Amino acid sequence: MESPNSPLFEPARLGPIELKNRFIKAATFEGMTRDGIPGQKLTHFHRRLAEGGIAMTTLAYCATEADGRLHDKMMYLHHGIEGPLQKLVDEIHAAGARVSAQVVHCGGFSKNRNLQRLKRPLGPSRGINLLGTPAGMPIAGAMGPEDIDTFVRTFADAGRLLKRVGFDAAEIHFGHGYGISQFISPKTNRRTDEYGGSLENRMRLPLRVLEAFREGAGDGLAIIGKISMTDGVKGGVSWEEGVRVATMLDAAGIDGIVTSAGTSRRMD
Ligand SMILES: Cc1cc2nc3c(=O)[nH]c(=O)nc-3n(C[C@H](O)[C@H](O)[C@H](O)COP(=O)(O)O)c2cc1C
Structure with a gap:
């Protein structure tokens, strides 16, 4: 344990908010959203962390829409x-900590058979949906322009909801092989339109998402991005590109970056 006079215990500024120290609980999906509801068990889990003295906890995997979930026991941000x-x-x-929500969409990587808006999971390009194969959904389709606009809009709606409910921060998930990182990675993004090809093009959707989320959330909420500095697979995002991704998000005004690596999906 660090001594209390370590810099880790000093307050820090994160965009528009103040943190009482440097300890932020990482997003780790807890599997405590029975029927998709963030109930007592999950609340208790995070309250205990807050009581332990951390500055901020992170509510993992808050899908921006029903079809942004990996499976239908996860929560999605909606009025209900x-x-x-x-x-x-x-x-x-009340326990003295701040709270961040991780906002995420699975894109074409899902085993959720209970899809509401879509007929099948959609990513940047048609490809194998290994996670969905045992559930009878082996193929993810490619998003058309309207699908992209809808995908982006779900982040604006998420921003509005999180602001309304009183969250202090949001962590947009740009990594780990989920929807947004499927666009960033050349391994999963084989588009030939303005959303594919160069890194500038592959970052078009992520940057639109950031802008839409900020528009929805308005001022006052810190916006963080979690990125994979590298996919860790041949032909995926390299360390060099990871640095450029971080730089582009920074230039677009993001308040902080969580540097992770790797992908939840096999990329073949
Ligand atoms: C059980 C478990 C669940 C996790 N769930 C999530 C998640 O929902 N969202 C996320 O971004 N990362 C998730 N992670 C990853 C961690 O937040 C963290 O990124 C990982 O432990 C590796 O640390 P690093 O990112 O510093 O490399 C999970 C990790 C574990 C062990």
Whole structure:
């Protein structure tokens, strides 16, 4: 354990918010959203962390829409869960910590058979959906321009909801092989339009997502991005590109970057 006079215990500024120290609980999907509801068990889990003295906890995998989930036991941000979410936020605040929500969309990597808007999971390019294969969904389709606009819009809606409920921060998931990183990675993005090819093109959707989220959330909420500095697979995002991704997000005004690596999906 660090001594209390370590810099880790000093307050820090994160965009528009102040953190009482440098400890932020990482997003780790806890599997505690029975029926997709962030109820008592999950609230208790995060409250205990807050009581332990961390500055901020992160509510993992808050899908921006029903079809952004890996499976239908995960939560998605919609009106029906605002009550329990509000309770969770209030309890963490009462325990003296701030709370961030990780906002994410799975794109074409899903085993969710209970799709609501889509007929099948969609990514940047048609490809194998290994996670969905046992569930009878072996192929992910390619998003058309309207699908891309809808995908982006779900992040603006998520921003509005998180602001309404009182979250202090949001962590947009740009990594780990989920929807946004499927666009960033040349391994999964084989598009020939303005969303594919050069890194500038592959970053077009991620940067639109950041802008849309900020527009929805307005001022006051810190916006962080979690990125894979490298996919760790041949033909995927390299370290050099990872640095450029971080730089581009920084230039677009993101308040902080969580540097991770790797992908949850096999990329073949
Ligand atoms: C059980 C478990 C669940 C996780 N769930 C998530 C998640 O929902 N979202 C996420 O971004 N990372 C998730 N992670 C990854 C961690 O947040 C973290 O990125 C990982 O442990 C590696 O650390 P690093 O990112 O510093 O390399 C999970 C990790 C574990 C062990």
